[in-house]
Amino acid sequence: MVTVYQWGSCDIGHRDDNFYRENVGFQPRVAQSFKENSNKNTLKYKEIECVINGEDSQKCRREAKEVYMPFSFIQKYFEVYGSIESYDGYERFEFQHSYSKVHPIPDQYSPGGIFMSFEFYNVEERNRVKCLTGQYGVPMSTQWTSTGHYYPIQIAQFGLSHYSKHLAGPKPKVQVLEDGESGDTSEWLLPDRRSQLAVKTDADFTDNSIIEFDTSENLKNPGITISMDEKKLSTLSLDIKFISNGSLTVLLRTGDGNLFRIHYVLGDTLIYLQKRDLYYGLGSKARGKWLHITRMVMVDFQKGLALSMSKSKVAKFKRNARIAAICLRGHGLVDNVTLSSAAHLEHFFDAANYLVNQQDDQGGWPIMVQRKLVPAVLELDAGWYSAMGQDAAERALDVFGIKSGDGGVLTKFAGVYDWYEEYPTTPSSYVLNGFIYSLLGLYDLKEVASGKGAEHATRLFEVGMKTLKNMLLMFDSGSGTFYDLRHLTLGGAPNRARWDYHTVHINQLNLLSLIDNDPLFTSTSKRWTDYMKGKLSPHN
Template sequence: MRTVRRQLRRGDSCFRALVLMIVSVCAATMGAWVWGSGALLFKKRLVIEMSHHQLSLNGPGASDGVQTPPASAVQSREAIVTTSNKVCPPCPDAKPPPPSVLPMASDPKGMNCSVNGDYLIGCRKDGDEVFMPASFVKKFFDKGVYEFRYSYGSVHPPTPVYEPGGAFLNFYRYFVEVRGMLLCTTASEGVPLAIQWDPAGYFYPITVAQFGLAHHAKGIVNGNPEPKVLSSGDLGPAGWKLPQDGSGSIKVVEEQVKGVTRKVLAFNAPESMTGEGPTFVINSEELALCVSIKMTSPGGGLTIKVKTKKFPVAYLHFTHEDTYMRVDGAHITLGMKQKNFGKWMRLTRDLDVDIIKGFNSAKDHLKQTIEVLEVTLHGRGFIDNMTVAATAHNENLMHAADWLVENQDQKGGWPTSSALDNFEMQLPPGWYSAMGQGQGMSALVRAYNLTGDRKYLESAEKALYLYTVSKIPIGILHLKLGSEEGGVRARFLGQLDWYEEYPTVPTSSFVLNGFIFSMMGLYDVMKTSEGEPQRLAEKLWDSGMRSLKFMLGMYDTGAGTLYDLRHVINHEPPNRARWDYHVTHIALIHEMAIVDGDPIFWEAWARWKGYLKGIRSHHN
């Protein structure tokens, strides 16, 4: 009996041990489950709390003025929640925040602010306001000025009164010749050479005209300094130094210069562009050097020695090579072209621009040339009127105006030799631009006002013709919509005249800034010419103004402006104007308000300026 009881007690103990073990396992499982759920709930609550109380520095604020974390930051936190049982390796480029920027635990108002969802900085919350450390904020600003902007556009208003002989809009701020889409300012023509659509280089009438207009405006706003004459019909006060081996000579002679007999300098030296020759020492920090030259030997030319930031000594060579620009180490060669051999040429050089373009040393106009040292002559030829100054604005305007006169075709236009072919539009070589016509006319009118030479005004008057010609080829629609094909005039809905910057066929783009620039050219001719050209310019102006007033509202998005109307014509997505084009629209519409006075322009001008500061139109 005792044995039976002992076995029962042993079985009861085993049973209890088994029950205890099962209960322990269940308790452990239940505890793990409860703890995991609590952690999950805690993490979800943490995400909610962070979304309400933390700030993101990488996006616009919510409607109540409190900024919310960026999507990337929220996604990363959700990833933590959904992978609570996994351990992810740290990102290779993740950098933990410095402990010093986090709030002190003892600070009751301390809070963390998320920067791009990458790291946190310590901030303070006082009521509804959040304050960030100045040591962090100042890194985003220059010179200690805390300037916040809704856009990167800045409005620089034109002069209060517009005159055809005055500064063109705010072009005094333009530095055309250092643009990245330009190869150089050529020695053969004295105007910029474009490479945007053809790396071999071509002359873009819009760029040529803007080059002249910008220099003319700078001359009016900033002044035209009196140049220092180095040598003109004499050996100059400092004189020319000859090679010690007697291999060069220079003397005063009489020569025909543009039909006038005058005293100039004749020189004779070896043709090697790296050899010695008659040399004029300048040592000037003024970098606009101008000289007239005529070569009578096929080799040789002129070398300008300068001191730059990149090279202690660099050389600019001007020869009659058929090249626009060639660079070899510290030597830059600019070709005056064989076609100009034996002719008088006027070289107007901003030496700093030549250095910037030759050595590709700056995307913007960051001064690279420290000093012009000397000029050396090679080969045989004549030189005259060598000067140096801080700037040569009027001479550059005349280079642009002379190019426009010499390259105007029988239709009065300036065709672009390069085709335009991108995903947005296509135009074959030889296309005209209303913007090119208008800005060309504006440059020519200013050259006429500066010199009184009627050839410039007559060239501007000839440019009116393409405004009267439809851009639609007759063969496409079998209709004669203009006097002939190939002009710059389009018709919006078949009723309103529009002067096209890009006269694409069969559909139009109706680019706003190009149209208004073309209108400015019409205005300049209308206010300067007389007789039939004046009446034609006025007729074209009136027709264009009617279209602009009717269509202006179509370019207003309520938050910015549109570049063109292809979304109306071709049912493409709206082509919003980026901020620098929006600023151009503001300047142009301001000019229209000044010359026309219609309240529609003043109201649009004020509204469009507001868009730059985050002001939006009302919504329903």
């Protein structure tokens, strides 16, 4: 006999055999024990109706005393996953409690090391990224607004992902197309007799040799061109200074044999597609300055196509495209033209430069979009800061001291515990992963900074860690985690974290356990990992 329920180890109050009958009007049921029928040929298998909680009905199967329930029901009812998989010569049904996986815990945490598991992130490919802008080389987000905005958290993610890829990945393959050092410019094709190309010396570059080009700036002019047929090395980088108006074009050959042009032009156009011509603006103030441009050409291509066609079509075009030529127009100087398999560090610097240059007087990066966590309740007006975006520089720390109601990121749980908000709503939302990211940022800063900045970061970090230790288990649901504490501030349903955020929580605890040996982090991480296999916390 298998008893359907079992008493826990903690005996409080009413527990006894009569409690059920008294309190609920009926006795808990006891299920029959089930015998495996060893003789398959005599199995009697028939349909039986299953009444679900006295309300719905499911067609099940019965075999002797065992009842079988269809997985199509189980999957939906219990939010679990499964599929038939074939390997080792036969088929199995693989049941999974969650769809997510926890990354292995690294040996140690270092501010200069790979960040979390960000080496697996491809931020720029996400649908919510409209494109990498020509002006800054950082993602333009369409989260919460279709017109696009610079979302500092996404830019930081972009930077950290490429930084982590740089550390984790193989050394990229690099092909220098032109650096002026050889003195030979015969690979370049001039479009007409008026066009010129010459090796020059420029004081801005230590190697001194650069290329001066001079041709029509008209986009109908093919420009001064270097040809190739390149598939794998699709990250283009170069230093360029336009003296007159001008442009840089990458010519692609698509799978159907047609040509497609990506034009990087002087001006404020973000991204613009006209048939087979795609335009990225390098900014209206780009003329007359040395620009260091790094473009993932296939990402630029993908984002352009996405303006007019379906995802699957885009993927097909992208898969079959090859770089056919690079063209220069107008009058200008160019150097260090390379194609490479990846240029992660350059993308990282694009992100870092953006964040350093765009920081405002208060030390933050206001997020210029209204954000509705709960429409009409947890809304943020445009111009909010986020604690997650504050981790780049010391002067960002001031925002941690300003209350979220006053334009900062600080809130106090129960008026007592300092919490740095990812979304500084009123009432507070207490998003866990954002808070821990801000703590990791503070930790990094206190480790790499010195003097007053380090002291400030240390103070904020320690206060935040104290809060985290007091509040961490408010996010423990006994079967998973909560994404935030909106239920406590709004009085509604708890917002359960879906499994991928649950694993982010676990990965974060694992990192924290490397920088703080409080057993709370290791024991909680273990339990939260168990939840992913359906192991619940005990009941009384």
